[in-house]
Amino acid sequence: MVAHNTAAVTEAAALQHGLTTEEYARICTTLDRAPNLVELGIFSVMWSEHCSYKSSRLLLKQLPTQGPRVLQGPGENAGAIDIGDGLAVVFKMESHNHPSFVEPYQGAATGVGGILRDVFTMGARPIANLNSLRFGSFDHPRTRYLINGVVAGIGGYGNCIGVPTVGGEVYFDAGYNENILVNAFTLGIVRADKIFRASATGVGNPVIYVGSKTGRDGIHGASLLASAEFSGEAEAKRPTVQVGDPFTEKLLLEACLELMEQDAIVAIQDMGAAGLTSSSVEMAGRGGTGIILDLDKVPVREEGMTPYEMLLSESQERMLIVARAGEEDVVRRVFEKWDLDASLVGRVTDDGLLRVQFHGEEVARLPIALLTEAAPAYERPAAPLPEFEALQELELNQIPPTGDYNQALLTLLDSPNIASKAWVYRQYDYLVRSNTVVEPGSDAAVLRVKGTHKGIALSVDCNSRYCALDPYVGAMIAVVESARNVVCAGATPLGLTDCLNFGNPEKPAVMWQFAEAIQGIRDACVALNVPVVSGNVSFYNETEGRAIPPTPTIAMVGLLENIEHHTTQWFKSEGDVIVLLGLTREELGASEYLALTHGLMRGAPPWIDLQAETHVQGVCSAAIAEGLVRSAHDVGEGGLAVALSECCISGPGAGVGAAIELEGAIRPDALLFGESQSRIILSVRRRHLGRLRELATVHEVPVTVLGEVRGRRLVISPLIDLDLDEMRRVWTTALPRRMQAAREGGADV
């Protein structure tokens, strides 16, 4: 039956491929024979954590994925939500962590390329990219190199393909020294009735390979790079990192969208992780069909490639299309126009098998179901580390109050986690396609939707210090904060995509963090009535046995029914009244302040009351919709003092000061720098204050008048009095100064 280069493999080979003894035994039992090397390669990728979600699948089922606007939930290349006017948004976020650590430029670039393909394969025109980046401490010798490479790679790909990078987040923590995170998000727009899916149906339909030729790059990216811990020399894994070509992807994008205007294709899927194998197997799996592939027809970059290499290559910028029988020439013509390969490589069959032919012989023959729904799924043991509860303890009485609050605020503004990220986003084209209404640097980016009065607001968030100290609460806060950000921009949250970055799931402590985070996301989503429509799990973010802080990154997508209501975070004019929605509690646990000024990373993360949160967001939304709000800003890391500073200095132009009176029965550092949740700073015209109070009363939200927009200083009497120019200098130079230190070979400053 199966011959040529197809001798049965041994268990030792299976273990080298990342499979376990039990998994290998299961393969042999089910097939009633040992697989050959090609088949073993297929199992190794399809049963890898990266492709099969074997450790997370059962838990992910807890997430709410439905809603009246949801057109496509998890399970496809990306999620889709109806935004009215016959349009839908398609979006997803994905990690490219290990590749970016091994080879930062190409790793980050191909991360962007991959997520773009996931979106345009659905028929959507990508209109916005975001990214969430985590680097190690600036004390670490590789950090600057990694920042430079990752930022250049994201820009290099996104700028060249012509999709704006409109926002994101960047954090620094020693916990990422040996395992950075690069999470890339793309959103596209599509006609709601023209969404393409990846389900191979229609026996006899042609399977067509389009895009770049297949080379030997990226082999085992999914299995060995993405689904295993790092140990020792990460650089030795560089050959498993793919190389990106944004120009080819631009052609592929235009060709695919042009082809989708015609009624020629049944299904289409990106050849991402595990390339030709996963795209063909997953499409047949969804369609309940089989697929036969002839590898002699695959366009290759070099001679002598084996079936094993062709099936596992992760060469970029390739797609697999199932066309309608008889429409092959339509496909070919479009791709010829764009100077891309299009090759008929197979057919859809009805036998439920993946059959692969090479030089006239069958080199693999496997049941599709065994590679997809019947792949292993584990309920792994979960338990917190013993020190978990002790870390949450924090005796505020033992923490000496800071004497100089001016200095404390400047120290926070100089923290790379809080400082301006302009050094990063100035390297990204955030304007192409001319939709960017609110540019990077406010709570959320806002894009207009051409041909409508609508807008889309986007924010990506996660505080991994919160998650490390309490993954349940931390994950909840990631969801509500991203929602709060899009609400501050004037939008209603529509749905989210998550990128769940964790350590080795075979360790009970990591699995416990993961399970807690899933529950946190679920509870927050239920409270806010926001579905999860797509996502990605990235495990094995560990090096030498040390896991990263749990980092469930959330990207929230919001809708503005009227784009004219878009709102930014900075104060607009003198005389406006500054108002705080929400309560400030006496809490400093897990705060940036505690970490910076006391070197403490402990305590419980801020209290979160989901009911109160929805009310605060409700008041903010209502006030914006009534046109009362001049500026709206979420209170996040660094607390009230940092949020007020950002209101003063983060806008275009010279900024404007504020005169604030702060009262409270709580200690001054908690009042200024505590990170209590569910708080929003608004500025309104004085004549609108009464109406704002009415709205707040209806929603039972506490309102405090903090002061007035005024002058060229931030005065928070009696604690803080600082000149705006000095604050701005510290805040804007914090990142460039640290990056500069690298070029001069100097130590950290």
Add this chain to the structure above:
Amino acid sequence: MRWGVVTFPGSNDDHDALYAIDHVLGEDAVSLWHKDRDLKGVDCVVLPGGFSYGDYLRCGAMARFSPVMESVITFARAGGLVWGICNGFQVLCEAGLLPGALIRNRGLRFVCTRVHVRVEDTDTPFTCRGTRGEVLTIPVKHGEGCYVADPAVLEELERNRQVVLRYVDASGRATAEANPNGSLNNIAGIVSRERNVFGLMPHPEHVVEKLVGGEDGLKLFQSVAAAYAEHAHGRAASVAPGH
């Protein structure tokens, strides 16, 4: 008047230029394909921003050899209006329709930011609706936007008032800090000696609506339309396209 916007493989801002012309300016605009020599009877050709052919060799170096450029070069030599934005400016320099070259930014990084540019001359079809000394706010976004030329060429450009836009600060001073890429003489945009070919690094097509970053770029599009209209009425021959 009829506008044409070229799409090279790798052009990104072609859609934006078309949108600015037909949706905002309200003029007739057609797309021109790089493999086509036919300019479809347009009165002004726009070479848009982007990364033509990936810009893997040198920015604009491949695009100048495309079939459409043969026609564009002939059109320009006959006095037709040709306008290159960003990558389009690079293509025009490579094609020899404008002097000088655009090299890697002084800071070595891609830079996307709003800049101020001063209108240096209004005696061109591209700036005739502006005022001399007027400061416009328009974004730049490029990795290779540092304009260079040898001293003799620079001197000639200045003498002939071919420098049309210069990077300045908000108050209109051409300082080093206001220069985003290290361009010699803070040059942001130039015209050919015959004033019918215009290249600039900033992106006016991104700032044609109040909602999206402001309207300062619209003035350049309106200038071309006005110059064409005046020419069509047989007036103002000095700024008219010569075909």
